[in-house]
Structures are given as structure tokens and as C-alpha cells.
Amino acid sequence: MPLDEDASNVQILCAWCQKVGVKRYSLSMGSELKSFCSEKCFAACRRAYFKRNKVQSLPCHQLDI
Numbered sequence: 001m002p003l004d005e006d007a008s009n010v011q012i013l014c015a016w017c018q019k020v021g022v023k024r025y026s027l028s029m030g031s032e033l034k035s036f037c038s039e040k041c042f043a044a045c046r047r048a049y050f051k052r053n054k055v056q057s058l059p060c061h062q063l064d065i
Contacts, residue, residue, distance in 0.1 A: 009022065010022065010023040011023070012035040012036075012037065013035075014035065014036050014037040014038075014041050015034035015035060015036060015041070015045060016036055016041035016042070016044055016045045017037065017038075017041050019037060021037030021038070022037060023035045023036075023037070024036060024037055024038055024039070024042070025038075025039060025041075025042035027042065027045065027046060027049075029049060
């Protein structure tokens with residue numbers, strides 16, 4: 001979710017690229033709130049999170065193990 005302009009100067013360590021930057025997006029992942037420096041990092045992490053959860057929810061016989 002995009003943040004308000006009031007919080008636009010908050011420095012964070014991006015949860016995806018691990019670079020220090022300005023907090024632009026955040027995502028609640030379970031009990032953790034992850035912060036991102038760009039829409040690109042936010043989208044990449046979100047895709048990876050949902051892909052991982054989709055694989056974990058498949059029955060064992062549908063996995064290529």
C-alpha cells in the first residue's frame with residue numbers, strides 16, 4: 001500500500017533488495033510488517049510470497065518432489 005506523504009522521509013532497509021532507502025510501500029506478512037523502497041521491490045516480494053504459499057498449500061501428490 002502506498003504511504004502518506006507525511007511518512008515519505010522514513011529511511012528503511014528494503015526487505016527485498018536490502019538497500020537503505022525511503023519507505024514507499026509496506027506489506028503485512030503474517031505477524032511481520034515488511035517495508036520496501038520501490039514498487040518493483042514490493043511487487044517482487046509479493047509475487048514470491050504468494051507463489052511460495054500456493055506451493056505449500058498443494059497436496060503432496062501435485063508437487064514435483
